[in-house]
Amino acid sequence: MSADERVIRALPKVVLHDHLDGGVRPATVLEIADEIGHELPVDGADRTAEGLATWFRQSADSGSLERYLETFAHTVGVMQTASALRRVARESVLDLARDGVVYAESRYAPEQHLEAGLTLDRVVEEVDAGFREGEEEAAAEGHPIVVRGLLTAMRHAAKSREIAELAVRYRDRGVAGFDIAGAEAGHPPSRHLDAFEYLRRENAHFTIHAGEAFGLPSIWEALQWCGADRLGHGVRIVDDIGFGGGTVTDDPLGANAAVLQDPSQLRLGRLAAYVRDTRVPLEMCPHSNVQTGAAPSIAAHPITLLTRLRYRVTLNTDNRLMSDTSMTKEMHALVTEAGWDLADLRWVTTNAMKSAFLPFDERLELIEGTIKPAYATAAPA
Numbered sequence: 504m505s506a507d508e509r510v511i512r513a514l515p516k517v518v519l520h521d522h523l524d525g526g527v528r529p530a531t532v533l534e535i536a537d538e539i540g541h542e543l544p545v546d547g548a549d550r551t552a553e554g555l556a557t558w559f560r561q562s563a564d565s566g567s568l569e570r571y572l573e574t575f576a577h578t579v580g581v582m583q584t585a586s587a588l589r590r591v592a593r594e595s596v597l598d599l600a601r602d603g604v605v606y607a608e609s610r611y612a613p614e615q616h617l618e619a620g621l622t623l624d625r626v627v628e629e630v631d632a633g634f635r636e637g638e639e640e641a642a643a644e645g646h647p648i649v650v651r652g653l654l655t656a657m658r659h660a661a662k663s664r665e666i667a668e669l670a671v672r673y674r675d676r677g678v679a680g681f682d683i684a685g686a687e688a689g690h691p692p693s694r695h696l697d698a699f700e701y702l703r704r705e706n707a708h709f710t711i712h713a714g715e716a717f718g719l720p721s722i723w724e725a726l727q728w729c730g731a732d733r734l735g736h737g738v739r740i741v742d743d744i745g746f747g748g749g750t751v752t753d754d755p756l757g758a759n760a761a762v763l764q765d766p767s768q769l770r771l772g773r774l775a776a777y778v779r780d781t782r783v784p785l786e787m788c789p790h791s792n793v794q795t796g797a798a799p800s801i802a803a804h805p806i807t808l809l810t811r812l813r814y815r816v817t818l819n820t821d822n823r824l825m826s827d828t829s830m831t832k833e834m835h836a837l838v839t840e841a842g843w844d845l846a847d848l849r850w851v852t853t854n855a856m857k858s859a860f861l862p863f864d865e866r867l868e869l870i871e872g873t874i875k876p877a878y879a880t881a882a883p884a
């Protein structure tokens with residue numbers, strides 16, 4: 504680890520978009536697979552934690568969201584029992600805390616963990632027990648962290664209302680909100696209006712994966728039909744930002760460079776202006792987007808342009824296993840490849856804490872008591 508990386512690792516971080524089933528330790532996948540007889544896609548000399556880690560990263564590196572998502576069969580497949588769910592949840596909290604994360608929202612789809620006979624309620628209870636065990640152990644290690652769950656409904660399925668009700672039922676027991684995820688094309692968020700309208704009536708919080716593999720219509724529906732509090736990814740909002748004769752999407756790297764010199768050249772469309780004016784939090788995940796082809800590279804990722812334009816940008820991991828990433832790696836890549844500095848890192852961290860689905864006073868306490876003091880004394884990245 505470089506000196507820069509050590510500095511970054513020690514900084515307090517906030518992650519709002521991290522999939523529980525996208526961050527399982529490879530050694531844990533192997534062990535549980537052996538216990539329950541789940542067939543893994545590696546064998547022979549590759550049947551090791553390292554071999555499996557490589558398989559996940561390479562298979563996810565496909566340029567397509569659909570193929571990226573296929574790899575989840577081998578994490579979800581080993582997360583079907585009470586003990587496995589509790590273990591994975593506990594270990595993921597420890598891994599995040601050791602990386603310097605002080606607040607995390609960890610999401611998963613309860614409907615995907617029923618194969619061995621667990622009920623939806625039991626799934627949520629076991630995961631939450633694992634989160635609390637992880638919090639306790641992390642604090643004892645000197646890495647205090649606060650963790651909340653987000654319950655995801657799969658967008659191709661028809662369980663969203665049921666999962667929304669589950670999220671409300673457990674809102675005072677470790678669950679902070681709701682999400683929909685899965686392949687975007689052909690599954691617009693407005694199909695799940697019933698769930699979103701229910702959540703709004705219940706004063707509950709939700710985010711929607713939108714504008715990742717699919718463009719502006721998905722972002723527009725998520726905000727203006729469904730009423731999402733935040734956008735998962737939202738990276739395609741740049742399709743509504745005009746530059747020269749086209750949009751910044753036509754030449755993201757060129758536009759990124761040019762706009763830093765003269766932002767007045769840009770024209771925001773109505774949707775892009777709405778997202779910025781109303782401070783809609785964007786849960787951006789650079790490495791994941793490069794793998795699925797939603798962004799060309801870290802250097803050309805729209806997160807830098809959107810940060811310069813002062814959108815409410817947050818930085819996230821999405822899937823630490825599939826993307827072989829961590830909050831430290833995401834931050835370090837932006838510093839070395841996209842010209843970010845410590846002030847940018849503090850800004851996205853504060854943005855994320857402001858946008859968390861946690862009560863206002865608890866957010867403020869983490870910002871004032873933990874984040875601000877640490878960044879004030881940190882050496883420059």
Ligand SMILES: O=c1[nH]cnc2c1ncn2[C@@H]1O[C@H](CO)[C@@H](O)[C@H]1O
Pocket residue numbers: 522523524525568572575579610611612615655684685686712715791821822
């Ligand atoms: O980047 C993503 N876009 C859309 N769906 C995703 C992404 N990452 C993970 N999941 C989906 O969310 C489920 C619950 O955690 C995962 O099983 C995966 O299918």
Ligand SMILES: [Zn+2]
Pocket residue numbers: 520522684712735821
């Ligand atoms: Zn995601």
